[in-house]
Amino acid sequence: SQQGEEDPQALSIQEGENATMNCSYKTSINNLQWYRQNSGRGLVHLILIRSNEREKHSGRLRVTLDTSKKSSSLLITASRAADTASYFCAPFGGGGNKLTFGTGTQLKVEL
């Protein structure tokens, strides 16, 4: 298994702005998943993008995947204070049947 590395480590924006987070990984994948963690809570799955997909949308979320660069990005449009959380990417593949997580991006959306 492998873990993704999220960038930036922390991001602070104003409500209504877009937030972009990036993820890099090292080996080939079957899919890549994004999760959100609100303070004091468990992780919540946001979106899964498969290795043969380049872009995926879910509500205000847009995820892209570039397997040639081994990178992914998560875009949250029109952010809200409720989007304040930590965001993790989890690449799946490269051996093993387990998901491991990096340190995440801490997003703060201010009113």
Added chain:
Amino acid sequence: DAGVIQSPRHEVTEMGQEVTLRCKPISGHDYLFWYRQTMMRGLELLIYFNNNVPIDDSGMPEDRFSAKMPNASFSTLKIQPSEPRDSAVYFCASSGATNEKLFFGSGTQLSVL
């Protein structure tokens, strides 16, 4: 479905005591994972099960940690004896297939004094 259920929500114990954390996965899920989260080390995978069988326990930090899954609806993570450095939030997660999304419980906040 009620989701993944963990108990207790909070546990405070003294060094040297035995601690048992419990998890009920989502019905029908074949995979169960135990994670530990600390500020210093982030989210670490400790062990995972497939169809009640431990598959990979390479993340279990020491022999003081043990995990069991006696049936498809229940798993335990035991620490004996506990130490202050075991203080962390312990999460249980389950999934229906090997490469699909995980559903996390609310976690157990463990404090070892």
